[in-house]
Amino acid sequence: MTGQEVVFALLGVVAVGAAVLVVTTRRLVHAALWLVVSFGALAGGYLVLTAEFVAWVQVLIYVGAVVVLLLFGIMLTRAPIGESRELDSGDRRAALAVAVATAAVLVTVMVMGFRDAYTPLRAGGGSADALGAGVFRTWVLPFEVLSVLLLASLVGAIVLSRSDIGPGPDGTGQDEAARPDSGGEG
């Protein structure tokens, strides 16, 4: 067991442990904060695997943006901040059985299939230089398609969250006041 493997195993324990706390804690805000720990440990794992650019993107987008979005969602739905027993569903035992079965199957297949797979880690394989060349030479068309997808999801989120678009109080269709500026977004 080399030093890299020890570090990765520790980070993996932290990531999985924090993930277990995310799905078992009784406080909603604590779940979001444990999610930060899990994502941070995964970013460290990416660093150990020499994927440094992916690690920083993980920190920026997941820890920086997604968790903040989730905290906004928690606040806007007026969720209970303190301890709450209503976060768990009634059929937890079935969920636990399915999850344990999934873990058993996946771990068994992965260990049986890749028990002897070994690769020495060489730095520089995942630098911003290498990944930028990859994105803008080989994968430039998926990259552009992805920008269109982001624009579509942005427009969709705006349309969904604006309360003056949609069925009016009479229930017949568009609001009278919102009709002129909502026509161009469909």
Place this chain on the structure above:
Amino acid sequence: MHLAYPLVVAALLFSVGVYGVLARRNAILVLMSVELMLNAVNLNLVAFDVWLRDQVHGGQVLTLFTIVIAAAEVGLGLAIVLLVFRNRRTIDVDRLRSLAEDGTAPAPVPDGPDPRREQGPGQAERGEAAASAEGGVTR
């Protein structure tokens, strides 16, 4: 590094995400569990990219794409959750049963009032939409 370490960590993370999606009732916690599953997939992609020594870095570039798609997904998902909360006053996925067929109603939730309406669904939604439009200014 042996490839088994990241693969086992990813498999365990995915299983934890599966448990969260199935066992949690709050829609935002379900979204968090989906994020955990997406992260497990990302770890697999990075590990196999490093193992295969891909010259064009397909695995890591696909990881970046997955992260962007996950951000878009959580943005849209939260917009939908907020819309559901505005119309129904609850985001418990166990209680959102408008799409269930007649005769397959589950046992009633023991705590709290039953949000299923007895009158026609159109009337109820219209009334709630009007109420939320009035109250939406103050939020």
